[in-house]
Amino acid sequence: MPYRWATHRVVDSTGTEAIGTAPISLWWIARAAAEETLQGGAMVPAWLTLFQSHLSAIDLHNLRWADDLAVSTELRRSYSGLYGRFVARALLTHHLGLTRFNSLTRNGIALPHSITVSRSSDGDIPDWLAWDRRRRKFVLCEAKGSLSGTDFLTGDPPSCIRKGKEQFGRVSSTVAGRSYRPDEWVAATLWSTDTRSHTPVTILWDPPVEQAPFSPDEAEHHQRVITRAWLDSIAVGFGVDNADAILRAAKEDQTVEVRATPGPSPERPVPPPDPRELPLEEGLTVKVDHAPEEFPSSERQFRDEREREGGDVSPQLDLPAPPPDRRPARPMIELAASAALVGPSILEPRPPEAAPFQGAFLTALVTRLGVRPIRTKRDFETLQIAQERARSFGEPAMLIGLPRDISPERDQSGVEWSDAAGVVAPNDLAVFDLRVAEAVVPGNLPR
Known part of the structure; x- marks a missing residue:
């Protein structure tokens, strides 16, 4: 089974931080992409080429994309956001045990006789409402992807995580008419490409402090409701x-x-x-996604795009080495010991099936x-x-x-x-x- 590797950083609700190297299965990403496709949120050609043309042919170990992911700035941003959603779902599912992802619409989501998530202010709101199958509770999730972040390992939090956490403050949630606060996870990825050959980084950043859990009967009810909502969301894809x-x-x-x-x-x-x-x-x-040849790829356009982005106009796009570690003192543990993760086995490639x-x-x-x-x-x-x-x-x-x-x-x-x-x-x-x-x-x- 194909795997790629990244530096993985996890910060949980207690402030405990874990960091290490972790694999991610390309099948985890493909399954997340399939779910996004069925829910109407993905370009089919983008994830079908994931295995064949977009992954780096130079680096077969790290989670690295070929060339610079795409020719134009617009397409790079599109792929960064799209693949950010795929990898985020994969990490949230297989590292944290989340499931039954339902996309939030512009104004939120309402599950009958269950949870209602409503917009409370202007601006972007989280991507998904999901279910934590281990803790039997609702979770709000946000995905982020970046080609140029520099504080993924040093920020507390990194800027993309801070922006993601702000989105949770733009919604309010109720269950049976009572205020309810789901857990709030941000999953972010710093991409590596053949031209930006820094180490890829994935981050999972903390939910809020625990609140009163659902009773067993309540949890079973909410699990059934969100599962039926998830089935509703993918039904059209099955005709x-x-x-x-x-x-x-x-x-x-x-x-x-x-x-x-x-x-x-x-x-x-x-x-x-x-x-x-x-x-x-x-x-x-x-x-059908935009074909790369629809975007001019001359050196002049390349220089124009880089100047608009405020970046170096030379052909080499390698980012500078990360700054020295200036994280504030916080409890640091081995990645395998993180209580947020499903278990240490996810940090090792799964053996081939017999x-x-x-x-x-x-x-x-x-x-x-x-x-x-x-x-x-x-x-x-x-x-x-x-x-x-x-x-x-x-x-x-x-x-x-x-x-x-x-x-x-x-x-x-x-x-x-x-x-x-x-x-x-x-x-x-x-x-x-x-x-x-x-x-x-x-x-x-x-x-």
Whole structure:
């Protein structure tokens, strides 16, 4: 399973700080990206190229992007923000045990007979409301990504964290008419690229002080409500209207069987064709990103952009070395000892799987052209064509799935199976690489 590494800094609600080197699985990022895509917040080509063209081919160890991430300033900022959301979700999920992410709209979010998060002042507000499956409570989350931060390891807090924390002050929350304060996590990433070859840094920054926990019955109720809201938010990607329709389709076994064998990911045989030259298949939702060639890349434009940014106009964009450590004295512990983390095992790469995987899923096909729900046997035939294209030409194709036994009543925890073919979490979203995994047996799909 592919991993990349970064310096990881965690500051919890007690002020205890932990810092060390930690891996992040590219499958964690892909699963987060798939969830963002289903919720309508991502450009499909951006995360499908994550494994093939955007990661550095020079540095295969660190979380480093190729070249300078993109040619133009505008596109660099877009990718920084987009990938910042992906990596933030991955860290919040797998390092802290958060799940069931629901995006806040402009004015917040209201879950029926549960929590309401309302805007209370102007300005940006947090990205997500999520559920802490370990502590059984609500959490507000904010994602930040930066190409040029200089205080990620020295700031207390770094400027991007301070701006993120300010966003929590622009909302207020209530549960059953009573004031409620969710935990508040900011997840931030300092990107490294082939031209900005500093050490990549990821940060998770503290929730507020604990308040009275929910009773077991209350926690089960709120978990069911936020799970159904999460299912509502991804339902369209699976070709249905809401959580009820997802659960009904699962009960009726409108699924596809997926099989996966442990082993390495195959090399890409040939460069994939330009997605704009591929025929548009019926049923696909097009979400095509800006093509790099749409932006001039002359040296003159490069110098103009750098001058507007107030930066060095020379071609080398390496940032200066970080300043000496001037953090104020605070309790410092080993990263593996941080109570905020799910456990020390997340700081080591997961061993390769020894046994194959087999399961039935409600599925959606993801290619460069968009998302296609697999709702009929005809859709399944399209899936098989996409799989053959992926294996023959290296054209990326992913399969996103919800397990047949998906249930709002059951908890989910950890990772059930993960290898080069994909990642499967209990009672949660799964993602498979169709170059490796086999989608073989449709369930009761209509013609």
